[in-house]
Amino acid sequence: MLHQIVDLLSGRKDDGERSKIKGKVVLMKKNVLDLNDLSASVVDRINELVGQKVALQLISSVNTDHSAASGSGSGSEDKLKGKVGKVAYLEKWVTTFTSLTPEDSTYDINFDWEEELGVPGAFIIKNSHHNEFYLKTLTLENVPGHGRIHFVCNSWVYPSDKYKTSRVFFSNQTYLPSETPDPLVYYREQELVNLRGNGSGQLEEWDRVYDYAHYNDLGNPDKGEDYVRPVLGGSSEYPYPRRGRTGRPPTKTDPNSESPIPLLLSLNIYVPRDERFGHLKxxxxxxxxxxxxxxxxxxxxxxxxxxxxxxxxxxxxxxxxxxxxxxxxxxxxxxxxxxxxxxxxxxxxxxxxxxxxFKFPMPQIIQEDKSAWRKDEEFAREMIAGINPMIIRRLSEFPPTSNLDPKVYGDQTSAITHDHIVNQLDGLTLDEAINTNRLFILNHHDSLMPYIRRINTTTTKTYATRTLLFLEKDGRLKPLAIELSLPHPNGDQFGAISKVYTPAEDGVEGSLWQLAKAYVAVNDSGVHELISHWLHTHAVIEPFVIAANRQLSVLHPIYKLLHPHFRDTMNINAFARQILINAGGILEATVFPAKYSMELSAVMYKDWAFPEQALPVDLVKRGMAEEDSNSPHGVRLLIKDYPYAVDGLEIWSAIKTWVTDYCKFYYISDDTVQKDTELQSWWKELREKGHGDKKHEPWWPKMDTQKDLIESCTIIIWVASALHAATNFGQYPYAGYLPNRPTLSRRFMPEPGSPEYDELKTNPDKIFLRTITARLQTLIGIALIEILSRHSSDEIYLGQRDSPEWTKDAEPIQAFEKFGKKLGEIEKGIIEMNNDEKWNNRVGPVKVPYTLLFPTSEGEGITGKGIPNSVAI
Known part of the structure; x- marks a missing residue:
C-alpha cells in the first residue's frame, strides 16, 4: 500500500509507465491573419506529414541540469540551466481546420512527467513548419504536486531556422531579478541578450531586436535638395528622442541618412514583429x-x-x-x-x-450649430477643453515679455498695452486682474518667432501670436487681445514688428478680429500636432518601449506593469516616419511649418523635461494651479471649470494609486529598488541612450526610492494613455471642420487701402477662406485626422488587460480591479458634470461635451471619448 502511495505522489503508474502532463496551446495560424498567404495552412500540413512538427520542452524552475553549463557565467563559474524535459508535439495539426476569420486554434499536447523536472517555469518551442504563427498561451492542467500552470506568450514564433537561439517562454509568475529561481536565471538573462541584438546589420521581420537610431530617415537626399532634412538626435542643435533601429543602408548622397522604403512597401518598415499591429487593427x-x-x-x-x-x-x-x-x-x-x-x-x-x-462624416463641432465655432467664447473654451489644452498659462507680468535672446532677436516684448485691455476687465485694474489670477495667455510667440522668417519663405504666410484672456466670474474665458508678430524686415536683431487686434463683432473690425483668431488657430494647430501630440506622446514614449524590452525581463514586475502601455507605439511611429512626418509627407503638406515641421519639433524638445510631464507639475508650472496639500490631488486649480485639468487630475490620481499599490507589493523598501539590477539598467539606458541628448539633465529621477519608481511609472502610463487620448481622439470632432482649426494661412492680414481690405466690407467670408487652408490641403488633412481619430475594434482601454491571467499574484490582480472600478466612478462623474449647466466650459456654444478623458468608448470608430492603454494611433 505504501509503495502505491509513493508511486502516486511521484507521478508513476502501477505498470511503471510514466504519467502525462496535459496541456493546451492556443495560437493563431498565419493563414487566418494574412489573406495574401492562403497557402500557408497547406504548406504547414505537409510539414506535419513529413515529421516537421511544432515541438515543446518544459524547463524546470526547481532543478538544474548539472551536465549542461551555459558557458556564460560570471567569474570562473558557469551558470547552470534548468532541467529540460522531453520533447512533446502539438497534436492534430493536420486535422485541425480554421476558417478565414480571426479565430484561435487550440491544440492538445501531452508531456511525459519526469520526477526530476519538478515544477516547470518555462518552455522551449521549436517551430519546424515553413510559416510563422502567433502563440497566445500554454496551459498545463495537472502538474503533479503543483496543479495548474499558465504561460502568457502573445508572440510570433517563426520557423526555428530563423533563430540563432531557442525561443523560450516563461510562466505568468513574477520575479524580481534577485528572486528568480536559479534554474531560470540563465534563460532570463539570455532572452534579454537576444532582444538587444548585436547593433549591426539590416533587421528582418523575424528578428526580435530592439535597438536605437537617430531620426535620420525623414529625408531623401537622393531625390533632390528639396527632400534634404537634418538628422534629428545626436546634436545640440537638433536633439531628439531615439527611435527603433531598422539598419537599412545609407543613401547614396548622404552617408548619415538612412535610405527610405518605396511607398508600395511602406507598411513593411521593420519593427519587432510583436510590436506590429494585430490583424484586427x-x-x-x-x-x-x-x-x-x-x-x-x-x-x-x-x-x-x-x-x-x-x-x-x-x-x-x-x-x-x-x-x-x-x-x-x-x-x-x-x-x-x-x-x-x-x-x-x-x-x-x-x-x-x-x-x-466621397463623403466625410459630420464633425461634432458643427452638428448642433453651423456657426457657433466662430464665437469668442468657443475660441477661448477650446484652450481649456479642446484638443490642445496644455499650452494656456496664467499671466503673471504685463506686458508679456520674451525669453528669446535679445542679442539675437532684439526686443520681443509684447506690443499689447494697458489701453488695449483695461476696459474689458470687469472694473478691475490691471494689477488687480493679475494679482487675483484673472489674466491668462495663449503664447505661441517665443516658440515660433525664430522660425517665422523661414516658414514664410514657403507657401505659408503666418505670424507668431500671443492671445490674452480674462477669467470671468462665471468661469468662462474672454479674449482680450491678439498680437500678431513678424520678424523685423531688416534682421532678427531688430526685434519684432507687431500689431494688436481687439474683439469686435461688426464691420471691418469684426472681420479683422475673425482673421486674427484664425492666425492663432493656425499656430495652435501646428503646435498641437507637432509638439503636444507627436513629440510629447509618440516620440518621447518610444525610447521607453525599446529600453524596457532590452533591459526588463518579461518576468519583471515593472515590465508587466508597463507593457500594455507600449502596445503598437513602435509600429505607428514607424508608419509616421514613412508617410506622415517625412520630407514631402502628409504633415508637411498640411501643417504651416511645412518642411521645417520636424526641425521645429526638435528645437522645442530642448524644453522637454520628464518630471514636468506629471499633470500636477505641469499645471503648477503653467500657473494654472497652486500646490495645496489639503486638495485630493495635491494642487488647487485657478480655473475650477478647466475640463482637461479637472478630469485629468482624477485620471492621474487613479493611475498613481494603482501604480503605488502595485509597486509596493514587489518593492518593500527603497533598498529593494536600488538593488534591482534590471530596473537600474533600464533606467540608466533610458536616460543615456533612449533620451541620450538629455542624459546630463539634473531633473531625471535617480531611481533610488519607491517614490522615484512610483512617480516615474505614473508619468509613463499617463503620457502613453491619458495625455495621448486628450490630444488625439478629438481631432476629427474639433478639427474635422477646418475653419475651426485651420492648419495653414496663405496670406497676411489685409492692409488698409489694399483690395483685400476693401473686400472685407463686402465679402469677408471670401477673404477668410482665401487666407486659411485651401481645398486640397483641407481634403488631405480631414482624410488623415479621420483615420487618426478612430478607435480600432481591438482597442484595449485604461483599466483593461488583454489577458486576465497576466500575473499569478493575487494582490496586484485585486489592485487592478480596484483601479478599474475607480475609473468607472470617474466616468460617472464626467457624465454628471457634463450635464450640470453650472459648468459652462464643459459643453460650450457648440454643444460638444468634454469627453476626451472619458476612460472608455462605447465602440469603435470616431467617438470623441475613450483612453486606450497606449499610443497606438
Whole structure:
C-alpha cells in the first residue's frame, strides 16, 4: 500500500509507465491573419506529414541540469540551466481546420512527467513548419504536486531556422531579478541578450531586436535638395528622442541618412514583429488608411482641385464635404483604389458611392450649430477643453515679455498695452486682474518667432501670436487681445514688428478680429500636432518601449506593469516616419511649418523635461494651479471649470494609486529598488541612450526610492494613455471642420487701402477662406485626422488587460480591479458634470461635451471619448 502511495505522489503508474502532463496551446495560424498567404495552412500540413512538427520542452524552475553549463557565467563559474524535459508535439495539426476569420486554434499536447523536472517555469518551442504563427498561451492542467500552470506568450514564433537561439517562454509568475529561481536565471538573462541584438546589420521581420537610431530617415537626399532634412538626435542643435533601429543602408548622397522604403512597401518598415499591429487593427484601416491617402487619395484630390479651383467659395461649399459629398474625377487611380481594397472595412471608411462621390462624416463641432465655432467664447473654451489644452498659462507680468535672446532677436516684448485691455476687465485694474489670477495667455510667440522668417519663405504666410484672456466670474474665458508678430524686415536683431487686434463683432473690425483668431488657430494647430501630440506622446514614449524590452525581463514586475502601455507605439511611429512626418509627407503638406515641421519639433524638445510631464507639475508650472496639500490631488486649480485639468487630475490620481499599490507589493523598501539590477539598467539606458541628448539633465529621477519608481511609472502610463487620448481622439470632432482649426494661412492680414481690405466690407467670408487652408490641403488633412481619430475594434482601454491571467499574484490582480472600478466612478462623474449647466466650459456654444478623458468608448470608430492603454494611433 505504501509503495502505491509513493508511486502516486511521484507521478508513476502501477505498470511503471510514466504519467502525462496535459496541456493546451492556443495560437493563431498565419493563414487566418494574412489573406495574401492562403497557402500557408497547406504548406504547414505537409510539414506535419513529413515529421516537421511544432515541438515543446518544459524547463524546470526547481532543478538544474548539472551536465549542461551555459558557458556564460560570471567569474570562473558557469551558470547552470534548468532541467529540460522531453520533447512533446502539438497534436492534430493536420486535422485541425480554421476558417478565414480571426479565430484561435487550440491544440492538445501531452508531456511525459519526469520526477526530476519538478515544477516547470518555462518552455522551449521549436517551430519546424515553413510559416510563422502567433502563440497566445500554454496551459498545463495537472502538474503533479503543483496543479495548474499558465504561460502568457502573445508572440510570433517563426520557423526555428530563423533563430540563432531557442525561443523560450516563461510562466505568468513574477520575479524580481534577485528572486528568480536559479534554474531560470540563465534563460532570463539570455532572452534579454537576444532582444538587444548585436547593433549591426539590416533587421528582418523575424528578428526580435530592439535597438536605437537617430531620426535620420525623414529625408531623401537622393531625390533632390528639396527632400534634404537634418538628422534629428545626436546634436545640440537638433536633439531628439531615439527611435527603433531598422539598419537599412545609407543613401547614396548622404552617408548619415538612412535610405527610405518605396511607398508600395511602406507598411513593411521593420519593427519587432510583436510590436506590429494585430490583424484586427490592420484590417480596420489604421495601417492601410495612411497608405491609401498617400498612394491614392492625394493624387485624386490633387486632380479634383486642379480640375475645379483649389479654393472654397463659401462656408456652404465646405459643408458639401459632409452633406453632399465630393465628386472624385474618373480615372485609373480611383478604380484601382476601390477595386483593389484589401479589406472590406476600407470600403466603409472610404465612403465612395457608385458615382465616385466621397463623403466625410459630420464633425461634432458643427452638428448642433453651423456657426457657433466662430464665437469668442468657443475660441477661448477650446484652450481649456479642446484638443490642445496644455499650452494656456496664467499671466503673471504685463506686458508679456520674451525669453528669446535679445542679442539675437532684439526686443520681443509684447506690443499689447494697458489701453488695449483695461476696459474689458470687469472694473478691475490691471494689477488687480493679475494679482487675483484673472489674466491668462495663449503664447505661441517665443516658440515660433525664430522660425517665422523661414516658414514664410514657403507657401505659408503666418505670424507668431500671443492671445490674452480674462477669467470671468462665471468661469468662462474672454479674449482680450491678439498680437500678431513678424520678424523685423531688416534682421532678427531688430526685434519684432507687431500689431494688436481687439474683439469686435461688426464691420471691418469684426472681420479683422475673425482673421486674427484664425492666425492663432493656425499656430495652435501646428503646435498641437507637432509638439503636444507627436513629440510629447509618440516620440518621447518610444525610447521607453525599446529600453524596457532590452533591459526588463518579461518576468519583471515593472515590465508587466508597463507593457500594455507600449502596445503598437513602435509600429505607428514607424508608419509616421514613412508617410506622415517625412520630407514631402502628409504633415508637411498640411501643417504651416511645412518642411521645417520636424526641425521645429526638435528645437522645442530642448524644453522637454520628464518630471514636468506629471499633470500636477505641469499645471503648477503653467500657473494654472497652486500646490495645496489639503486638495485630493495635491494642487488647487485657478480655473475650477478647466475640463482637461479637472478630469485629468482624477485620471492621474487613479493611475498613481494603482501604480503605488502595485509597486509596493514587489518593492518593500527603497533598498529593494536600488538593488534591482534590471530596473537600474533600464533606467540608466533610458536616460543615456533612449533620451541620450538629455542624459546630463539634473531633473531625471535617480531611481533610488519607491517614490522615484512610483512617480516615474505614473508619468509613463499617463503620457502613453491619458495625455495621448486628450490630444488625439478629438481631432476629427474639433478639427474635422477646418475653419475651426485651420492648419495653414496663405496670406497676411489685409492692409488698409489694399483690395483685400476693401473686400472685407463686402465679402469677408471670401477673404477668410482665401487666407486659411485651401481645398486640397483641407481634403488631405480631414482624410488623415479621420483615420487618426478612430478607435480600432481591438482597442484595449485604461483599466483593461488583454489577458486576465497576466500575473499569478493575487494582490496586484485585486489592485487592478480596484483601479478599474475607480475609473468607472470617474466616468460617472464626467457624465454628471457634463450635464450640470453650472459648468459652462464643459459643453460650450457648440454643444460638444468634454469627453476626451472619458476612460472608455462605447465602440469603435470616431467617438470623441475613450483612453486606450497606449499610443497606438
Amino acid at each position: 490592420m484590417s480596420d484601416f489604421l495601417g492601410y488608411g495612411l497608405k491609401s491617402i498617400s498612394q491614392f487619395l492625394l493624387p485624386e484630390f490633387t486632380d479634383l482641385c486642379a480640375s475645379t479651383k483649389n479654393e472654397f467659395e463659401s462656408f456652404e461649399d465646405i459643408l458639401q464635404i459632409y452633406e453632399g459629398g465630393l465628386k472624385l474625377p474618373d480615372g485609373p487611380l480611383l478604380k484601382s483604389l476601390y477595386d483593389n481594397i484589401p479589406f472590406e472595412i476600407l470600403k466603409d471608411l472610404l465612403p465612395i458611392d457608385g458615382e465616385g462621390l
